[in-house]
Amino acid sequence: SQTIHQWPATLVQPVGSPLSLECTVEGTSNPNLYWYRQAAGRGLQLLFYSVGIGQISSEVPQNLSASRPQDRQFILSSKKLLLSDSGFYLCAWSVEGFPEAFFGQGTRLTVV
Amino acid sequence: DAKTTQPPSMDCAEGRAANLPCNHSTISGNEYVYWYRQIHSQGPQYIIHGLKNNETNEMASLIITEDRKSSTLILPHATLRDTAVYYCIVRPHTGNQFYFGTGTSLTVIP
Numbered sequence: 401s402q403t404i405h406q407w408p409a410t411l412v413q414p415v416g417s418p419l420s421l422e423c424t425v426e427g428t429s430n431p432n433l434y435w436y437r438q439a440a441g442r443g444l445q446l447l448f449y450s451v452g453i454g455q456i457s458s459e460v461p462q463n464l465s466a467s468r469p470q471d472r473q474f475i476l477s478s479k480k481l482l483l484s485d486s487g488f489y490l491c492a493w494s495v496e497g498f499p500e501a502f503f504g505q506g507t508r509l510t511v512v
Numbered sequence: 513d514a515k516t517t518q519p520p521s522m523d524c525a526e527g528r529a530a531n532l533p534c535n536h537s538t539i540s541g542n543e544y545v546y547w548y549r550q551i552h553s554q555g556p557q558y559i560i561h562g563l564k565n566n567e568t569n570e571m572a573s574l575i576i577t578e579d580r581k582s583s584t585l586i587l588p589h590a591t592l593r594d595t596a597v598y599y600c601i602v603r604p605h606t607g608n609q610f611y612f613g614t615g616t617s618l619t620v621i622p
Binding site: 434436444445446449451459488494496497499500501502503505 | 555
């Protein structure tokens with residue numbers, strides 16, 4: 401069966417520090433991968449999606465970047481965090497031709 | 513960008529049917545209607561999807577109007593565990609992106 405792992409569950413980082421959130425998927429090949437952010441009391445905002453290794457599409461200009469070094473690994477990064485980067489970050493995967501997207505448990509990031 | 517409009521919040525009595533509306537007046541012919549829900553501090557969970565026919569599964573029913581400009585998700589017997597934010601999404605079946613709006617926060621009241 402397919403599973404998605406996202407870590408850490410919670411993270412508190414100072415302003416200006418770097419960020420690296422990792423997401424891995426098991427049990428499927430060549431998935432579409434996604435990073436979403438949810439600010440407090442807000443909806444889900446699509447940040448990045450990837451259809452293959454090294455292929456990243458950015459949905460909004462921001463202080464974040466994404467990379468896909470392996471087929472089932474998706475990384476969200478920042479060189480210098482801002483207070484506005486605080487939020488709930490979710491990784492998700494889907495497979496072409498199938499209707500569902502499957503989400504990880506999320507990382508709650510607080511920038512202080 | 514989300515192409516749907518949903519009421520921000522709704523209440524429903526436990527045991528009664530919850531009817532959640534969604535407007536998608538600019539939906540294209542190849543776009544499906546999807547519904548997800550997000551329980552607090554968890555990732556969204558897929559519920560159901562449809563193109564133009566009404567659909568039913570073990571979780572819910574989806575009613576799509578004939579002109580496809582709106583739809584209703586029906587939870588036939590709401591329980592307290594159905595309290596969540598419900599998102600209506602339109603996307604091509606073979607599309608890559610999933611765009612979520614702000615959804616409807618459903619509160620099931622005992």
